[in-house]
Amino acid sequence: MINQKKLDRVLKKVERPARYIGMEENSVTKDLEKVKVKFAFSFPDIYDVGMSHLGLHILYNLINEEENLLCERVFAPWTDMEAEMRHEDLPLFTLESKEEVKNFDFLGFTLQYEMSYTNILNILDLSKIPLLSKDRTDEYPFVIAGGPCAYNPEPIADFIDFFVIGEGEEVTLEILKLYKEHKEGQWDREEFLKSVAQIQGVYVPKFYDVIYNEDGTIKERISLIEGIPSTIDKRMIKDLDSMFSPEKMIVPFIETVHDRVSMEIFRGCTHGCRFCQAGMIYRPIREKSVDKIVELADKLVKNTGYENISLSSLSSCDYSELYILITKLMEKFEEKKVGVSLPSLRLDSFSIDILKEIEKVRKSGLTFAPEAGSQRLRDVINKGITEEDLINTVNYVFKEGWSTIKLYFMVGLPTETDEDVMGIKDLAYKVKDMFFDLPKDERKGNLKVTASASCFVPKPFTPFQWVGQESMDEFYRKIYLVKNSIKDNKVTFNYHDPKLSYLEAIIARGDRRISKLILRAWEKGCKFDGWSEYFKYDTWIETLKELNIDGDFYALRNRSLEENLPWDFINPGVSKDYLMREYKRSLEEQTTPDCRQQCRGCGIKGCTMTGGGDN
Amino acid sequence: MILRVTFNKKNYLRYIGHLDLMRVFHRSFNRADIPIKYSEGFNPHPKFSIAHPLSLGIESEEEYMDVDLEYIPAEEFVEKMNSVLPRDIQIIKAVYLEKEESIASLIAWAFYEINFDISEDRTKEEAEDIINTWLSKEEIMITKLKKKGKKKIERQENIKNLIGNLILKEINDNNIIIETLLKSGDNGNLKPINLMEALNRDTTLNIDMDSIAIKRLGLYAEKDKNIYKPL
Numbered sequence: 001m002i003n004q005k006k007l008d009r010v011l012k013k014v015e016r017p018a019r020y021i022g023m024e025e026n027s028v029t030k031d032l033e034k035v036k037v038k039f040a041f042s043f044p045d046i047y048d049v050g051m052s053h054l055g056l057h058i059l060y061n062l063i064n065e066e067e068n069l070l071c072e073r074v075f076a077p078w079t080d081m082e083a084e085m086r087h088e089d090l091p092l093f094t095l096e097s098k099e100e101v102k103n104f105d106f107l108g109f110t111l112q113y114e115m116s117y118t119n120i121l122n123i124l125d126l127s128k129i130p131l132l133s134k135d136r137t138d139e140y141p142f143v144i145a146g147g148p149c150a151y152n153p154e155p156i157a158d159f160i161d162f163f164v165i166g167e168g169e170e171v172t173l174e175i176l177k178l179y180k181e182h183k184e185g186q187w188d189r190e191e192f193l194k195s196v197a198q199i200q201g202v203y204v205p206k207f208y209d210v211i212y213n214e215d216g217t218i219k220e221r222i223s224l225i226e227g228i229p230s231t232i233d234k235r236m237i238k239d240l241d242s243m244f245s246p247e248k249m250i251v252p253f254i255e256t257v258h259d260r261v262s263m264e265i266f267r268g269c270t271h272g273c274r275f276c277q278a279g280m281i282y283r284p285i286r287e288k289s290v291d292k293i294v295e296l297a298d299k300l301v302k303n304t305g306y307e308n309i310s311l312s313s314l315s316s317c318d319y320s321e322l323y324i325l326i327t328k329l330m331e332k333f334e335e336k337k338v339g340v341s342l343p344s345l346r347l348d349s350f351s352i353d354i355l356k357e358i359e360k361v362r363k364s365g366l367t368f369a370p371e372a373g374s375q376r377l378r379d380v381i382n383k384g385i386t387e388e389d390l391i392n393t394v395n396y397v398f399k400e401g402w403s404t405i406k407l408y409f410m411v412g413l414p415t416e417t418d419e420d421v422m423g424i425k426d427l428a429y430k431v432k433d434m435f436f437d438l439p440k441d442e443r444k445g446n447l448k449v450t451a452s453a454s455c456f457v458p459k460p461f462t463p464f465q466w467v468g469q470e471s472m473d474e475f476y477r478k479i480y481l482v483k484n485s486i487k488d489n490k491v492t493f494n495y496h497d498p499k500l501s502y503l504e505a506i507i508a509r510g511d512r513r514i515s516k517l518i519l520r521a522w523e524k525g526c527k528f529d530g531w532s533e534y535f536k537y538d539t540w541i542e543t544l545k546e547l548n549i550d551g552d553f554y555a556l557r558n559r560s561l562e563e564n565l566p567w568d569f570i571n572p573g574v575s576k577d578y579l580m581r582e583y584k585r586s587l588e589e590q591t592t593p594d595c596r597q598q599c600r601g602c603g604i605k606g607c608t609m610t611g612g613g614d615n
Numbered sequence: 616m617i618l619r620v621t622f623n624k625k626n627y628l629r630y631i632g633h634l635d636l637m638r639v640f641h642r643s644f645n646r647a648d649i650p651i652k653y654s655e656g657f658n659p660h661p662k663f664s665i666a667h668p669l670s671l672g673i674e675s676e677e678e679y680m681d682v683d684l685e686y687i688p689a690e691e692f693v694e695k696m697n698s699v700l701p702r703d704i705q706i707i708k709a710v711y712l713e714k715e716e717s718i719a720s721l722i723a724w725a726f727y728e729i730n731f732d733i734s735e736d737r738t739k740e741e742a743e744d745i746i747n748t749w750l751s752k753e754e755i756m757i758t759k760l761k762k763k764g765k766k767k768i769e770r771q772e773n774i775k776n777l778i779g780n781l782i783l784k785e786i787n788d789n790n791i792i793i794e795t796l797l798k799s800g801d802n803g804n805l806k807p808i809n810l811m812e813a814l815n816r817d818t819t820l821n822i823d824m825d826s827i828a829i830k831r832l833g834l835y836a837e838k839d840k841n842i843y844k845p846l
Contacts, residue, residue: 008828009825009826011630011672012672012825013825017630017671017672018630018631018632018635020630021627021628021630021631022627023627023628023701023703024701025642025646025699025701251642253628253631253635253638253639254631254632254635255635255638301645302646303646304642304646305641305642305643305644305645305646305699306642306645307641307642307645336645337653337659
């Protein structure tokens, strides 16, 4: 245990000290001496963000259910806390036992966002663990990582001992149990790594090397030792009903981003939007049964005391028995004043009855994501919704009394013209006009339309993985085109910082050489890059120059379909051939139907959608 | 019916603020299935109030709360709540009120134990002497910051009458424990940390201000110059 007196001195001086104390309802404390394997789970951002991540609650309970294993949490301390800790020379500790992270067997990161990578280095440094995996000897934990960004592990390959690709429920236990066996036998760090590399989904970067062409692209990847897999197949849970699902959730003392019960209702998505990485890597679609969800919801509400349940998935309105599910949940919880919410709504499958049902009590704002301003561009990205969908829905919700509407867009999508961009303004104005076209006595509330534009970042394992990102000048030009055209105080236009998106694009499609960039940027003080008040764009650019790395090579360059991509050795289930076909269709403005209507043979095994299987 | 409840808040849980504490209770009522009453309106809230919220970082042996609920035996309330509350927040006692008198308006005094380090060894007599000399001054001034809109205004206040008593309880090496009764409520209020700042400024004790640990031992009501526990 760390020095408690020091901790007390520190806690008195920082904002929201409850971020660092643990002790929440449903957190687990075990005797550190008695367990065989100690796992520290880390979300590389502050507590308030990390505690809202559903995966944490799943893995935390999964590991702690096992008698011999233990999982404790550690987050990035906010900058005030970091300063006090460095001043007092207090090492980073887990919330449960207040034990130094260094004394655990594993430190596992979940990678949700590329711009949190410098926080990983900061966490390692505060824990006094060597930043580079090659410098870690037996006395240090294995630093491992999983989550969506692990599908391109290469940019942080220097820091992570091994990655886990895909869904973690089964593979995490396999790894920890293998570790326990090795610990009880003749321990050898290298031998353990060799044998863990045999587990499906595990990638140990140090066993591979990359040879580059003169133009900087990848010539080939080679295995450095015998008998390790040349492709890494992702892990996937077959049946969600029989899979481990937590019946408890830690209830934070402070208000976090999602302060409620989170219920996962299905995994995967059938829409096939061409920009969306999650829609590809989480295939195939798998649903939990209504009965299982209701049973779990009941237990979670009882065990947490929460007054809200949110049904989470990539596109909750697609759940095949949504109406039955909502009816059953409302029946059960209405009297207890427990609310139910659906956070990710799409315009197309938007069900009027359901919305009416769940918004009986509170009418919050509504958010829609048309993503692109014109129908042509929505076809390019295969968003699969029409303006008619939007108009019908918005008309309805205005009549039902909603008056706050948010619209999400991206700028810089492939093939985008100025006309498409101006479609953002047109759509926002159309929504506004629809409100004022209603007879005066039918309008309720005070209209507020917010259009937000983020800058498109091409991601690995999407049909757009070969596409060069738009230049920053173009981003700014397009953003100002829209911004300057909006002259109505009912319509607000927000946009994301193109500078941040440029760096995101570099790292998201980076190769092994990007590790040096991240390390050097951290050394120069970069952390919490996703937080606009801490993002140091100039430092990043200076670091690129210093290391002679061409950012445009990664962010702006169009790749040929023949190029070896840094993440090609990962098999996400969806075939590269399918991604190519989808890319070509996008350029022809051809849409691809939802998997539920017609299977297009994405290559995923074990899919139950129409015509699935051997396609 | 109104149930008056005393509870404590100890160890690391002193680092959760008042609003967070309200949330802990709300969710604990839910988990314990307490038939709590809700406010009417758009966003119904459970009806309970905590008297004289603790500042962040202060432990307490005795806090007060009034809860509006459908009748359940007080013992059952205590038992059910304690099984779902964190171990460092526990209910000590609960009694139904015969006449309604809001707890917040009753509180007039708070009794604190304050533990701190000083930079050099002192005997008990020396330390007592320093403190008593300080207490016998005609005026003990503190500077209070008052917000008026966006402007912050400094205001001098004499706290002498806000100090009920102050005794040195223990002294060990460089560590001192004092107990003090301070005005607390609508008719005068003194925060223990302000008392310590003044003590450090005016005397030669040389207090390590980062070492100060404060614990509230009790809250008291006052009637006709007598102070008493509101439960």
